[in-house]
Amino acid sequence: MSTFNGLSVPSYYKLVNGVYTLKQEYASTDRYWISAVFLDSSYLRYPSHQTLQVIPSKWANEVLRCASHADFLGTPKFDNKLIGYSDVEIQKIKRSYDWMVSRNDPQKLENQRSNFYRYFNAHDERRGTDFKKVFPELADFFEYCKTLN
Numbered sequence: 001m002s003t004f005n006g007l008s009v010p011s012y013y014k015l016v017n018g019v020y021t022l023k024q025e026y027a028s029t030d031r032y033w034i035s036a037v038f039l040d041s042s043y044l045r046y047p048s049h050q051t052l053q054v055i056p057s058k059w060a061n062e063v064l065r066c067a068s069h070a071d072f073l074g075t076p077k078f079d080n081k082l083i084g085y086s087d088v089e090i091q092k093i094k095r096s097y098d099w100m101v102s103r104n105d106p107q108k109l110e111n112q113r114s115n116f117y118r119y120f121n122a123h124d125e126r127r128g129t130d131f132k133k134v135f136p137e138l139a140d141f142f143e144y145c146k147t148l149n
Contacts, residue, residue, distance in 0.1 A: 004063075004096045005044035006055040006116070010137040012066045015039075016093075020073045020085070027083050034081055039070075039089050043096040049115035052100035056141055060101050067093040110148055117145035 002008070002015065022037040044051050052063065070093055075084035103109055120131045120142065132139040 001040045001042070003044050004041050004052060004093075005050050006052055007050065007135060007138070009052065009055060009059045009062050010135065013062070013069060016066050016070050016073070016085075023083050023085075029081075035083055039085070039092075041089070041092040041096060043099050047115075047119075049112045049119055051112075052096060053103050054109070054112045054116055055138070057101070057103075060097060063093070063097040063100055067097055113145045114148040117142060117149060121146070 004012065008015075016039070019037060019039045023035045026036045027034045028036065048054070052059075067090060070085045070090045073085050074090055075082040075086060104112070123129065124131055131142055135142070
């Protein structure tokens with residue numbers, strides 16, 4: 001089970017590959033379904049300032065790339081003897097993409113982005129962390145959100 005959120009996007013492709021590797025490694029004909037590993041991708045809705053919808057739309061292509069890659073690694077047909085992603089696993093990633101691109105009104109989105117900065121900036125201050133070092137791919141977005149305060 002994974003929760004697809006705004007911070008997940010830069011590394012979700014790596015997760016798709018990693019789960020596929022686990023599917024291969026732990027496959028066994030001793031059970032009805034050969035694969036013991038499944039990826040259940042649910043998208044985060046709350047808190048709204050951490051959702052897929054809050055990050056820039058240029059990242060939507062990365063979410064779609066993850067879905068396409070899972071589709072490429074999918075089973076060619078519904079069969080309990082094949083290793084790969086099931087249609088359900090693939091559709092859940094595609095659904096995350098669809099939800100991401102169905103954005104809120106612009107004022108609400110700006111408010112969520114402002115809250116994104118305020119939350120992670122406060123987190124950095126309290127915990128002594130550095131958002132831009134942990135998520136360098138989102139550093140420009142973090143700086144943009146800072147300007148909304």
